[in-house]
Amino acid sequence: MNKKDLIGHLETIAVYMEIKGENPFKISAYRKAAQALEYDERSLGEIDEAGTLKGIGKGTAALIKEWRENNGETELMNTLTEEVPEGLIPLLKLPGLGGKKVSKLYQELDITDRDSLEQACLTHEVQSLEGFGAKTEQKILEALAEEGKRPERLPIAYMLEMAQKLEASLETVRDVRKYARAGSLRRVEESVKDLDYIMSVKDAEHVRKQLVELPEVAKVINDGTSKVSIEIKGEYNVQVDIRLVEEEDFASTLHHFTGSKDHNVQMRQLAKERNEKLSEYGIEDKDGRKTTFQDETEFYAHFGLYFIPPEARLGRGETDTFQEPYPYIEKKHIRGDLHMHTTWSDGSLSIREMVEEVKKHGYEWLALTDHSKYLRIAHGLDEDRIRRQMEEIQNVREKEKNIQIFAGIEMDIRPDGTLDIDDDVLKELDVVIASIHSSFSQSEKEIMNRMEQALKHPEVNVIAHPTGRLLGRRDGYKVDLDRLMKRAGETNTALELNANPNRLDLSADWLRKAAEHDVRIAINTDAHNSGMLDHMDVGISIAKKALLQPDQVINTMSAEQLKKWLQHKKQ
């Protein structure tokens, strides 16, 4: 019985109520209550009175009390499940079907699940219903056939790749003034449903024609005057929504379609308080006079706010935070990259080549951190090869006066909790990153024992990819992150934000917590080739989402400061 179960309970109530045709505001009240619980950092045990949370009133507070006392059951939910067949719930996910339509299908045609829906479509009973038609029926059949073929949302790593490919094509479209990413891609969410773009055009008609004829288009979904939706080909096909706007509306539209939805709701409330109406086209005062903006900075300034980075537009209080200038971390603060691999283990560039690539990023320093010997598959380094690598690093150092090179290792924490490299060698290295690459299925106790051995070791500076997750593929090992953060704070060990978009480990939510524990964060690309060094941008985005400040991130230190910090634990 945890908070997640309760949140699920409230959300399920909302879903059932949609089919029952309840007042939409009542339905959204249950969703808001679920959200209030989700955004509260405390566990359920720590929340005494749920009714004190904004968005939870008397009614829901009583329901939560009942839920707690009744082992996760409530009278309301029991009634709802009696009244609404369970098989209707998944039908809400089919595109084009909402509560009203599903309810009608149930009441008029006795449809209770996907099979009876399919039957009714095949016998054309559906198209005879009021408000339905032949097209609706056909679309339902198509949706049923497509169902389950692709996950609803895809991992950001996949979507970034799709976006980059598409953008190469968008560059060739004529009569476009400029375009920008919007939506969850621009907010750099961990998973993304579809790709959104805002495009300022000289000739909308001409641009539309070119867009629907791009070579990667699999299907045109809709083709309106201000919005073109296409599906592009890939391992999974992806929907792309492109809004075509006039130059003067670009900033407002970009803001609107960057979202998040919750952020927009908060912004519209601010507008309303000022007797203005906010929409994608900008701001209208009560006399219908429209204000437009050069850019989003101007847009926010209109509301007395400082620019809120897209990643942090979550509807979680940022419209309060940014009433004052907030010193969030940015690319310009980053002075080095602390985690990368060369041909000495499983990287694809030599030391010299890697250093050349890193220099292109304008950093002051870098750390080379190949794998250690336990990771045989990656040709990890033993003590002897570490010493030889240090010699080569020294040779490169002597020729490289413009960038400081730290010698490091990404050392395995073995399954029994012992560390993979002898202490006397660790002492000679500048940077030691410790990480888990094996026995992922161990119990939390065993995993935490391994973490503990690394944390308390005086030579270990950073714990890499603390949860071991791979987005969309693997959950990671059972780590008690609260405990890990507490101990990282006590031992002055940094935790990694692995910037690889397949990992994003730690997540933004845990980074916020780490900051509360006063834990230092290392934004690491874990680069195995030159292109992966660019993942620093993704890492910075996640750090922005967590509203990390420069002094919480060790990449912002100068080489001298970092040297000092690396020594600090040993004293």
Next chain:
DNA sequence: GCCGTTTTCGGCCCGACTGTTTTCAGTCG
């Protein structure tokens, strides 16, 4: 169902698109 320094009642974000209609409801983001 929630909320309130104009309010304890009457609002609750806003607009586009589709498919159904023949002026609009439902869905979606």
